[in-house]
Amino acid sequence: MERNPVFPRSIQYLMAVAEHQSFTRAAEALYVSQPTLSQQIRQLEDLLDTQLLDRSGRVVRLTAAGEVYLQYAYRALRELEAGTRAIYDLQDLSRGSLRLGMMPVTDYLTTPLLHEFIARYPGINVSTTEMSQDDIAAALTEDRIDVGVSYNCVLANDKHPDDIDTQTLCVERLSLAVGCDHDLAQEIGPLNSIEVLEREPMVMLNNNYALRRHIDSFCFENSIKLTIAMEATSVSLITEVVRLGRLATILPDVICSAQPRLHQIPMTPELPRHGISLFFRKSAYKSPACVAFGELASELTSTRCRIKQG
Secondary structure, three states, X not given: OOOOOOOOHHHHHHHHHHHHOOHHHHHHHHOOOHHHHHHHHHHHHHHHOOOOEEOOOOOXXXXXXXXXXXXXXXXXXXXXXXXXXXXXXXXOOOOEEEEEEEOXXXXXXXXXXXXXXXXXXOOEEEEEEEOOHHHHHHHHHOOOOOEEEEEEEOOOOOOOOOOEEEEEXXXXXXXXXXXXOOOOOOOOOOEEHHHHHHHOOEEEEOOOOHHHHHHHHHHHHOOXXXXXXXXXXXXXXXXXXXXXXXXXXXXXXXXXXXXXXXXXXXXXXXXXXXXXXXXXXXXXXXXXHHHHHHHHHHHHHHHHOOOOOO
């Protein structure tokens, strides 16, 4: 039999003697001396306080206790070998799992990323949970997710817990967006941020969302009082309302440009930029699936997001 380096030597010696029914032939097959083999099996019998081999006849046979014991030993060996194969499967990404926490307003980026990840690694089981930015940090710390996708504000230089690592994927601009029938739809801009944002009724994400808090921070720094006509928790609802032409909104350029019948208007002062990042627990083990997700995210977002300088 082929020796397994992670399986107890004494049990492998017992298996070889049972297979060859001879200490001599078992020792030759394992390339060890017969005294060494005999000593190891004696130590195993002493440990178990029972006789495993019947040495009285011309051939060596298992006792009843030895037969029972080897049944479990072979079962354990099969499980260890299955575990070894599972490790290799994890490393080549033919199996494994990934737990992802994501902010709902990152769907436009995360959805195609997940689509490509599943296409490349169909053996990886992916589970996703929608949560706020604060919940993502807590879920990482409590080991409820492996990776989070969230905004982090570039201008405000948000601080994250010491045990959280970030991998910035891209930096986006925000734009004022109106429907094609809105009074501002024909404006080329840039328009005065203070005048427009205080005058025009807006539909915005509520302040549970990091994006809204980033916009509120910008308005506070520039002494702008937003005119909020409606708050929502769904980007798709906001874009549908804006398309009707009565309300304006502030959304990332990538979302606006992908929506039909939305018109983007540049502003001055320029609206804040925000970063989209992957979040990991610094002290946590990163599985091969987690590493592959991070690499794929960097690959895809380098073409989807445009990092524009001032």
